[in-house]
Each structure stands twice: as structure tokens, then as C-alpha cells.
Amino acid sequence: MLNRKDLFALGFMIFALFFGAGNLIFPPELGALAGTQFLPAMLGFIVTGVGLPLAGLIAVAWVGGGISTLANPLPKAVGAFLTFALYVAIGPFFGIPRTSVVTYELGIVPFLGEPSQTTLIISSLLFFLATVFLVLRPGKLLDIIGRFITPLLLTALMILSISSIVNPLSAVEAPAPAYNSFTNSFVQGFLQGYLTLDALGALVFGVIVLHTLHTRGIKDRTSQLKNVTKAGLIAAVSLTVVYTGLGFIGRNSFGAVGSVSGPDLLQQYADSTFGTVGLVILGTAILLACLTTSVGLVTAFSEYLISLFKRLSFPVASITTAVLGFAISIFGLQTLLSIAVPVLMFLYPIVIVLIVLTFIRSAIKKPAIVYGATLFVTALLSLLSSLMSLKVLPAFASSMYKALPLVDQNMAWLLPAIVTFIISSWIGHVSHNSISQKRAG
Numbered sequence: 001m002l003n004r005k006d007l008f009a010l011g012f013m014i015f016a017l018f019f020g021a022g023n024l025i026f027p028p029e030l031g032a033l034a035g036t037q038f039l040p041a042m043l044g045f046i047v048t049g050v051g052l053p054l055a056g057l058i059a060v061a062w063v064g065g066g067i068s069t070l071a072n073p074l075p076k077a078v079g080a081f082l083t084f085a086l087y088v089a090i091g092p093f094f095g096i097p098r099t100s101v102v103t104y105e106l107g108i109v110p111f112l113g114e115p116s117q118t119t120l121i122i123s124s125l126l127f128f129l130a131t132v133f134l135v136l137r138p139g140k141l142l143d144i145i146g147r148f149i150t151p152l153l154l155t156a157l158m159i160l161s162i163s164s165i166v167n168p169l170s171a172v173e174a175p176a177p178a179y180n181s182f183t184n185s186f187v188q189g190f191l192q193g194y195l196t197l198d199a200l201g202a203l204v205f206g207v208i209v210l211h212t213l214h215t216r217g218i219k220d221r222t223s224q225l226k227n228v229t230k231a232g233l234i235a236a237v238s239l240t241v242v243y244t245g246l247g248f249i250g251r252n253s254f255g256a257v258g259s260v261s262g263p264d265l266l267q268q269y270a271d272s273t274f275g276t277v278g279l280v281i282l283g284t285a286i287l288l289a290c291l292t293t294s295v296g297l298v299t300a301f302s303e304y305l306i307s308l309f310k311r312l313s314f315p316v317a318s319i320t321t322a323v324l325g326f327a328i329s330i331f332g333l334q335t336l337l338s339i340a341v342p343v344l345m346f347l348y349p350i351v352i353v354l355i356v357l358t359f360i361r362s363a364i365k366k367p368a369i370v371y372g373a374t375l376f377v378t379a380l381l382s383l384l385s386s387l388m389s390l391k392v393l394p395a396f397a398s399s400m401y402k403a404l405p406l407v408d409q410n411m412a413w414l415l416p417a418i419v420t421f422i423i424s425s426w427i428g429h430v431s432h433n434s435i436s437q438k439r440a441g
Contacts, residue, residue: 002216002227010212010227011234012150017205018053018198018239019153020099020293024106024286025262026192027243031250032260034189035175038251040182041189045247046240048193052352053202054236059358060206061228064221067203067351070358073367074375082350083304089347090200091301094340096325099290099297100127106263107283110271117330124329128322131294135302135318150292154238156285160266161245163273170255187409194348195341201293203351204300298322342386349382349413350375366428373424374417381413 002010027045034041063069067086071079089095104123109115179185206228213224246266253269254260270278302317309317353375357364364370384401387393393401404412 001223002213002218002231006216007227007231008234010209010231012154012238013212014057014205014209014231014235015238016150016153016289016292017208017296018196018201018235018293019242019289020095020102020197023049023196023198023239023243024246024266024289025102026195027246027262028250028253028265029260029262030189030192031247031252032173032254032257032265033176033250034179034185034247035173035251035254037175037179037182037185038172038247040186041179041192042244042247044186044189044191045193045243046189048190048348049196049198049243050236050239052193052199052355053196053239054232055359056199056202056351056355057206057209057232058225058229059355060203061210061221061225063358064210064224066207067354070203070354071371073361073371075372078372078375082354085347086200086203086351087301087304089340089343090197090204091297091304092321092324092328094328094343095197095201096294096297096301096321097124097329097331098340099294100124100325100329102263103127103287103290106266107286110267110279110283121330124326127291127294128326128329130291131298132318132322134291134295135298135322136315150288153285153288153292154242156281156288157242157245159281160270160278160285161242161248164245164249164252164269167273168252169257169269169272170253172251173255176260187411191410194344197344199351199355200344200347201297204304205296207303208296208299294325298325342389345389345410346379346382346386349378349411349417353378353417364425364428366431369428369431370421370424374421377420378413378417381416385410385412 026049027042030041030045031038059070060066063072066083068079068083071082074082100123101120104120104127105115108119108123112119175185179188209228209231210224213219213227218224218227249269250260250262250265253265256272257265257268259265259268266282267279270282272278274281298318298321301321302314305317305321306312306314357371357374361367381401381404384393384397388398388401401407401412405415406412
């Protein structure tokens with residue numbers, strides 16, 4: 001087992017890996033939109049932004065591997081597709097370039113006055129050079145991130161958050177129409193938590209954490225699970241505190257700022273309250289948060305590339321991943337978000353169901369039947385939801401989809417997945433008993 005000092009360092013490393021671009025910009029937006037319904041909105045956000053990532057992290061330690069291990073009961077081709085889709089989505093397609101773009105828009109643009117394509121390219125280039133520098137020192141991740149970067153990051157964020165509570169810029173506004181009740185506000189917060197990517201990231205960051213424990217001499221599954229759970233709880237508490245503080249910034253600034261944009265709320269609050277010093281503190285927090293997440297994502301995707309192309313070296317894989325992230329980052333944040341949201345609406349429910357099934361796998365009689373049926377229904381309805389958001393779903397299919405319960409909350413997959421799980425579990429149980437009786441006879 002890790003000693004207390006190393007355990008907290010590991011917990012802070014996990015926090016830093018999770019806390020990146022989306023984690024900074026979405027809580028202030030949520031606080032501004034929720035207004036007086038701030039509490040249920042933040043609770044919903046914490047469920048998907050903290051609870052699901054923690055569950056995913058523990059699930060990885062539970063089975064001793066990433067998404068490919070979690071998907072073992074599925075046909076190999078399906079498991080390979082899910083693994084590919086997850087790594088690409090949180091890697092060079094969206095997760096990695098977003099860290100660079102948010103650093104530019106929140107940390108650099110306030111000092112430039114006006115953004116430009118040239119400065120975006122220069123900023124992204126420097127950002128990914130720093131990322132590769134840290135990635136090529138994998139054995140020092142715990143020391144660099146857990147003991148040095150994260151304490152600085154937490155200090156910067158707490159200064160801004162506590163100040164917003166003590167010295168609010170405006171009175172709390174009424175909630176936006178979509179947040180006008182406890183339930184609606186909770187659901188909106190729940191859905192906003194999707195955009196952090198953290199439940200997806202947990203399935204790849206968990207592998208990095210297991211590798212870190214392995215280098216510290218902790219190799220047996222039980223000890224790894226205990227350490228990951230304890231360190232994960234430290235990270236979860238830290239994330240909850242920081243998210244709530246960032247949410248208060250949006251809640252207590254919206255009336256004065258007049259914008260629900262996370263970057264606008266953070267920049268104008270820091271500038272109004274602390275002036276240039278505030279912008280420097282905010283820029284430092286953004287750079288540290290995004291850089292640590294970028295390091296984790298580039299490391300994870302590089303190792304995935306090596307698993308596909310055995311002769312590829314880690315340095316070459318890391319540089320290739322960073323180049324891909326850089327190439328996509330120059331399209332800007334809004335373009336990335338518009339492309340990523342439909343993809344996340346497809347992947348997130350699948351990952352949620354996969355995590356839940358992992359914890360009850362030992363109680364399932366026929367895992368192949370239950371996993372296959374439940375995840376097929378979940379994937380089908382998630383795909384329909386994504387196509388709806390893109391406005392490319394045919395009229396007849398759209399009408400059928402809209403008749404499902406919870407469709408207005410973008411959770412039409414939930415009840416059908418539960419029903420399918422119950423039916424397939426019963427079928428698996430009957431089949432198992434039938435085979436047992438024949439063998440006994």
C-alpha cells in the first residue's frame with residue numbers, strides 16, 4: 001500500500017488528469033444558467049462529472065484493464081470498435097485539441113486583445129511542445145503532476161472561487177427556462193457533465209494509474225484496487241469542491257457580465273476583481289489544468305497506438321499524437337464543440353452501461369447475452385439521439401424516437417436499457433439452469 005504522502009500525490013495526479021478544458025468552462029456556464037436553481041444543477045453535474053469518472057476508475061482497477069478488458073464479454077470486433085471510438089474521441093479528435101484551444105482562448109487571448117489564426121497556431125505549437133516534453137518523462141508523472149503542478153492549480157482556483165463567494169459581482173439571477181425546476185435543473189447539470197469527457201477519460205486514465213502503481217511495486221489486483229479507490233476519492237472530493245467554486249463564479253457574476261459563456265464569465269470576473277493579476281492567476285490555472293490533461297490523453301493514446309502497431313516506439317507515437325492534436329486544434333473551440341457533442345451523446349450512454357455491468361458481471365449467468373443485448377439497445381438509441389441532434393434522422397424514425405420516455409432529457413436510452421437488461425438476464429438465467437440440469441441428468 002502507498003503511504004499517506006504518496007496516496008495524496010496519486011489522488012492529486014488523478015485530479016489533474018481529469019481536470020482539464022471542459023472542467024473549467026462548463027461549471028461557470030451552469031452556475032449562470034441555473035441561477036437560483038444552482039444546487040440541483042450542480043448535483044447533476046457532479047453525478048456525471050465526478051461520480052461516473054470515479055466509478056469508471058474503480059471499474060478499471062476492478063478488472064485490471066481498460067475498455068477492452070471491460071468489454072471482454074462482447075464479440076472481439078465490437079470490443080475493438082468501442083475501444084477505437086473511445087480513444088479517438090477523447091484523443092486527437094476532440095479531447096487533446098480542446099486542451100490547447102481552451103488554453104489559448106482563456107489564457108492567451110485576454111492579453112492579446114483580439115484572437116487571430118496566427119496566434120492560435122503559435123500558442124498550440126508551444127502547448128504541444130510542452131506536452132511532449134512532459135509525456136516523454138512517464139516515470140515522473142506522479143512527482144511532476146501530483147506533487148508540484150496540482151497544488152499550484154488548486155491554489156489558483158481556490159483564490160478565484162473563494163473571492164467570488166465573498167465578493168460577488170452581482171445578485172443571483174432567476175434560472176433560464178430549461179432550469180426552471182429542481183428536476184429540470186438537475187437533468188441539465190447531468191447532461192453538462194457529459195461534456196467534461198471524464199467518464200470516457202476514466203477508462204484510459206485508469207490504465208495510467210495502474211501503470212503508476214506498478215512502477216511503485218504495487219502489482220497485485222487487491223492492493224491496486226484499494227489504492228485506486230482511496231486516491232480516487234481524494235480526487236473526487238477535490239473535483240467537487242473546485243466545480244462548486246467555479247459554479248459560484250458564474251452564479252455570482254452573470255448579472256454583471258451578461259453572458260453565459262464560461263470563458264467570458266471567468267475572464268471578466270478575474271479582470272473585474274483582480275485586474276491584470278487576476279488574469280495572470282486565471283491564465284496560470286488554465287494552462288496547468290489543460291496541460292496535465294493533455295499529458296494524460298497523449299500518453300494514453302500513444303500507448304493505444306503502440307498496441308495496434310507493435311513496432312512503433314513510444315516517442316514516435318507521442319509525437320504523432322501531438323501532431324494530430326495540433327492539426328485539429330487550429331479549427332477553434334466552437335467548431336470542436338459542434339462536432340463533438342453528437343459523438344459524446346452516442347458514446348456516453350454506452351460507457352455508463354458498460355461501467356455498471358462491470359460491477360455486476362460476476363452475478364450475471366450469461367454475460368455474452370446480457371452485455372450484447374443491453375449494449376445493442378443502448379447504442380441504437382444513443383445513435384438515434386445523435387442523429388436527432390444533427391437533424392438528419394428521417395421523419396418516421398424521429399416520430400418513433402420522440403415517443404420514448406425521457407426523450408426531452410436526452411436520456412431515452414435509459415428505460416429501454418434497463419428493461420433489456422432484465423429480460424436478457426432472465427433469459428441467461430433460464431439458459432444457465434437448463435444447461436446445468438442437462439449436465440446433472
